[in-house]
Amino acid sequence: MSFPKFAVPTWPPQWTEIFDATDRCLKSGRWGQYRSETQARLTSRLAKLVDVSSDHLRLCCSGTAAIECSLRAAGVGPGDEVVVAAFDYPGNVRCIEMVGAKPVLVDVNPDDPCMNIDSVAAAAGDRVKAVIASHLFGHAFDVSRIGKLCRERNWVLIEDACQVKGMKIAGARAGSFGDFATFSFGGSKVITAGAGGAIVARSARHAAKLASILDRPSETFPMSPLQCAVIEPQLDRLQEMHAIRNDCASYLVSELRDRTPSWQWLPSPLGADSAYYKLAVLAASAQQRARIVTLADQHGFLLGAGFRSLHRASERRCRKPVELKFSAMLGDRLFLIDQRLLLCEPEVRSQYVDVLMHIYHECMES
Known part of the structure; x- marks a missing residue:
């Protein structure tokens, strides 16, 4: 059986606005400064997006650095514990360990990849100081109930919004709900x-605590003026790009859900308000997931495995107060369709359906 042909959108975006913004930054001579108008302008725009003043938002070198700095600014250190989902970006657990604290692993929901509220409640302990909760693959964690629980327990909530810039949850943008929130441009x-x-x-x-960590006196983990110049034109078109991704994700799910019964599609319930970094699908088994990823890789289709679950981490490394069966399931079986594919033109989407059906039939026959 021949593999269907398909087109992949160019990434990173090759927009005239990006080239023009970079050119202006270079010609201004300010690209070599510690601080520039470009950085200040981006800071102001991002702060407005999440309804804080500019002095409450700081640019930094990565989303991982943002998590670690948030933990330090929250006062987390040796002897403390931080609640985090066993199925999450592994760098979040490493950040907890980097500040000398111990991860407390909790489970995700049975029908989405986000932290489960009952699991978080069961993780309570005298040493718990913070919770890192992530919005993943277009899904939002339960900001209302997890936020309420953190306030009741006096836990610091660190909202990992690295994947979902611009996503709306209950009328507010992702990044508006935590004591700290983080974004990534990586x-x-x-x-x-x-x-x-x-x-x-x-x-x-x-x-103020964050400023004391980042300013020594120049910025410790800076983002350059050229990086800021590249980001601004993308921020201008963020909602337009979200609409394209959301529409493509809806199309793929509607076309493929009934035709791929051994796969469980996990589209976001937020619909038009969502933000897909990846579209999540659950394979029937770990073996099938491996075959899916291999076939996609052989033919250049941007699809990959999800995070590795930490449910097997040692008790010495992590406290595990609850069963982590759904984290284990996602770690073994989840695969992800990349947001770059979701940016395709409408007339190309049927090609993706053909590709995914080809992969599905290959898996079922092997």
């Missing part, structure tokens, strides 16, 4: 500068 994120991040501190006290 790699294939929905806005990219190759690397980069941002940290939101909701309170004046946390903003």
Whole structure:
């Protein structure tokens, strides 16, 4: 059986606006400065997006650095514990360990990849100081209930919004719900500068603590003026790009869900308000997932495995107060369709359906 032909959108975006913004930054001579108008303008725009003043949002070198700096600004250190999902970006657990704290692993929901509220409640302990909760693959964690629980327990909530810039949850943008929130502009994120991040501190006290970590006296983990120049034109078109991705994700799910019964599609319930960094699909088994990823890789289709679950981590490394069966399931079986494919033109989408049906039949026959 021949593999269907398909077109992949160019990434990173090759927009005239990006080239013009970079050119202006270079010609201004300010690209070699520690601080520039470009950085200040991007800071102001991102702060407005999440309804804080500019001095409550700081640019930094990566989303991972943003998580670590948030933990430090929250006062997390040796002897403390931080609640995090066993199925999450592995760098979040490493950040907890980097500040000397111990991860407390909790499970995700049975029908989406986000942290489960009952699992979080069961993780309570005298040493818990913070919770890192991630919005993943177009899904939002339960901001209302997890936020309420953190306030009741006096836990600091660090909202990982690295994947979902611009996503709306209950009328507010992702990044508006935590004591701290983090964004990433790395790699294939929905806005990219190759690397980069941002940290939101909701309170004046946390903003001041964050400044004491980042300013020594120049910025410790900076993002350059050229990176900021590249980001701004993408921010201008963020909602337009979200609409394209959301529409493509809806199309793929509607066309393929009934035709691929051994796969479980996990589209976001947020619909038009969502932000897809990846579209998540659950394979029937770990073996089938491996075959799917191999076939996609052989033919250049941007699809890959999800995060590795940490449910097998040792008790010495992590406290595990609850069963982690859904995290284990996602770690073994989840695969992800990349947001770059979701940016395709409408007339190309049927090609993707053909490709995915080809992969599905190959898996079922092998």
